[in-house]
Amino acid sequence: MDQTTITHDPVTFDIIQSALEAVADEMFVAQRKASMSAIIYEVLDLSTSILDRNGEIAASGAGIPAFIGVLDKAIKGILNKFPMDTIRPGDVFASNDPYFGGVTHLNDMVLAAPVFHEGRLVAWVANIAHWNDVGGSVPGSMSAEATEIFQEGVRIPALRLFDEGRENSAVFDILYTNTRLPDFLRGDLWAGIAGLRIGERRVLELVDKYGGDTFEAAIADYMDLGERRARAALRALPPGTYDFEEEQDSGDIHKVSLTITGDAFVVDLQDNPRQKGSSNASREGTEIAVQLAFKAFTDPEAPGNGGFFRPLRVVTKPGTLFHVEAPGALGYYSEVEVRLFDMLLRALASYFPGVVPAGNFASICGTVVGGPHPDTGRHYTIVEPQVGGWGAWEGHDGPSGQFSGFHGETFNCPAEVAEARYGLTVDQIALNAAPGGEGQWRGGKGIDVHYRVRADHNFLSAGYTRARLPPWGIEGGLDGSCNYVELRRTDGRTERYAFATNVEVNTGDVIRVVTGVGGGYGDPRKRSKEAIARDIRNGYLTPERAAEVYGYVQD
Numbered sequence: 432m433d434q435t436t437i438t439h440d441p442v443t444f445d446i447i448q449s450a451l452e453a454v455a456d457e458m459f460v461a462q463r464k465a466s467m468s469a470i471i472y473e474v475l476d477l478s479t480s481i482l483d484r485n486g487e488i489a490a491s492g493a494g495i496p497a498f499i500g501v502l503d504k505a506i507k508g509i510l511n512k513f514p515m516d517t518i519r520p521g522d523v524f525a526s527n528d529p530y531f532g533g534v535t536h537l538n539d540m541v542l543a544a545p546v547f548h549e550g551r552l553v554a555w556v557a558n559i560a561h562w563n564d565v566g567g568s569v570p571g572s573m574s575a576e577a578t579e580i581f582q583e584g585v586r587i588p589a590l591r592l593f594d595e596g597r598e599n600s601a602v603f604d605i606l607y608t609n610t611r612l613p614d615f616l617r618g619d620l621w622a623g624i625a626g627l628r629i630g631e632r633r634v635l636e637l638v639d640k641y642g643g644d645t646f647e648a649a650i651a652d653y654m655d656l657g658e659r660r661a662r663a664a665l666r667a668l669p670p671g672t673y674d675f676e677e678e679q680d681s682g683d684i685h686k687v688s689l690t691i692t693g694d695a696f697v698v699d700l701q702d703n704p705r706q707k708g709s710s711n712a713s714r715e716g717t718e719i720a721v722q723l724a725f726k727a728f729t730d731p732e733a734p735g736n737g738g739f740f741r742p743l744r745v746v747t748k749p750g751t752l753f754h755v756e757a758p759g760a761l762g763y764y765s766e767v768e769v770r771l772f773d774m775l776l777r778a779l780a781s782y783f784p785g786v787v788p789a790g791n792f793a794s795i796c797g798t799v800v801g802g803p804h805p806d807t808g809r810h811y812t813i814v815e816p817q818v819g820g821w822g823a824w825e826g827h828d829g830p831s832g833q834f835s836g837f838h839g840e841t842f843n844c845p846a847e848v849a850e851a852r853y854g855l856t857v858d859q860i861a862l863n864a865a866p867g868g869e870g871q872w873r874g875g876k877g878i879d880v881h882y883r884v885r886a887d888h889n890f891l892s893a894g895y896t897r898a899r900l901p902p903w904g905i906e907g908g909l910d911g912s913c914n915y916v917e918l919r920r921t922d923g924r925t926e927r928y929a930f931a932t933n934v935e936v937n938t939g940d941v942i943r944v945v946t947g948v949g950g951g952y953g954d955p956r957k958r959s960k961e962a963i964a965r966d967i968r969n970g971y972l973t974p975e976r977a978a979e980v981y982g983y984v985q986d
Contacts, residue, residue, distance in 0.1 A: 467614065474844055484552045515552070521596030536765075539560070561814065570890055580757070665693060705750060717771065813844070822875070823951050824952050868902070872908070887938050892932050901913050
């Protein structure tokens with residue numbers, strides 16, 4: 432068919448929209464398969480997206496939901512620095528700096544490239560992935576003791592990696608020099624570039640086939656669909672203002688005020704603690720946490736594009752932990768954002784019963800271990816987010832061993848890969864049998880994993896929340912259990928941590944990772960005898976605990 436005869440009909444739009452989702456997925460696969468680090472190719476700590484010419488999300492690939500929300504804000508950060516008329520075909524941009532569109536922390540590198548068709552900018556392709564080490568004061572670049580971003584690694588403030596197709600070797604050299612893992616960083620960087628090139632090629636194939644006007648109209652139509660879905664969901668909610676506050680492990684109180692109208696969903700976070708340490712979030716990162724909660728609550732099945740979030744408004748106060756000001760540190764930004772995401776869902780659950788399950792372990796539980804490899808002597812670093820227990824809801828026990836909803840579609844690193852690539856032995860991977868989360872339907876189980884260190888002068892860094900205050904139960908269900916890291920020394924001593932920075936571990940020491948059991952739902956005395964007996968058989972429940980909580984005594 433002659434391209435000039437193609438009309439802007441719904442079928443053509445649907446084909447283009449579905450094709451963009453497929454392109455974003457292909458970008459994801461290409462980057463995953465080419466990457467050097469297990470945090471990317473096994474854990475899948477990355478995301479990909481296609482955006483319109485103004486940086487609004489048009490289609491997203493697999494990966495972490497919170498990462499997808501970074502990429503539109505990163506493109507806008509690039510456009511704030513580089514006027515649209517200075518962007519050229521062949522340009523590739525990089526940014527990891529939260530104060531220049533990087534959004535998260537310095538370990539997460541955003542790569543982005545404009546897509547031009549016949550001299551006209553029609554789209555952007557972008558990806559983000561966690562790099563194991565970008566320099567800074569400690570291996571792994573994540574320090575709970577950092578007070579300024581300067582201590583956290585090399586900063587790339589939205590720079591051109593390629594200028595009209597010409598490699599900017601100075602930026603590459605800076606990246607390779609400011610890491611303890613140059614070979615891995617090099618491989619992960621070029622894998623990200625390969626993903627962009629695949630995305631650009633496929634987008635241009637679509638534009639060549641359907642024409643630039645039709646392509647852009649299809650994206651605009653998809654955005655409008657997202658907005659219509661969001662506004663329809665808002666109109667179904669009772670209007671009002673809903674206030675909520677929640678104590679954190681530190682003793683700080685986080686507060687939110689939600690205002691729902693027929694046209695807007697306003698989240699006011701101004702009345703919150705001042706920024707401190709490395710547990711802060713950028714203004715844009717805070718917006719991502721709110722976007723995830725907003726979508727989960729209003730219409731989980733709607734398109735997650737820029738249009739869907741048009742009715743959402745987020746209000747923050749500069750200098751608070753939800754709107755860090757330079758030069759504040761952001762190494763553990765994720766724990767701030769997951770705490771916000773979790774608090775918003777809990778707030779909504781308190782005002783709209785039955786919509787949200789009981790509390791879950793709700794932490795990234797970032798665990799960083801490294802040092803000299805016992806077989807090669809080369810420095811290694813393992814970065815592991817952890818799975819845990821989710822809360823129960825009416826009619827269902829909570830899922831066990833899942834990543835938090837904030838962290839999304841990722842995987843744990845298999846024991847075989849961990850032992851082959853890192854200087855550790857995996858003694859145990861098991862579900863956490865700790866008491867907690869009992870109810871008519873019980874919370875899901877966390878994990879109890881033991882890493883045995885194989886060399887001296889290794890290190891452990893970690894950042895866990897819900898280490899003091901467990902996931903909440905609802906409708907009479909019991910609270911779950913907490914997250915923590917326990918060091919078992921060879922001399923019999925044990926040490927327990929929620930946050931730890933560069934703690935020395937040596938040959939034979941065991942790093943025990945424990946994540947929480949989710950909250951329970953309903954009166955425990957109403958749980959079926961068959962379910963209680965099954966939990967005892969599976970080792971999830973002791974007979975003593977069954978008698979105490981459920982009043983159940985085995986025959």
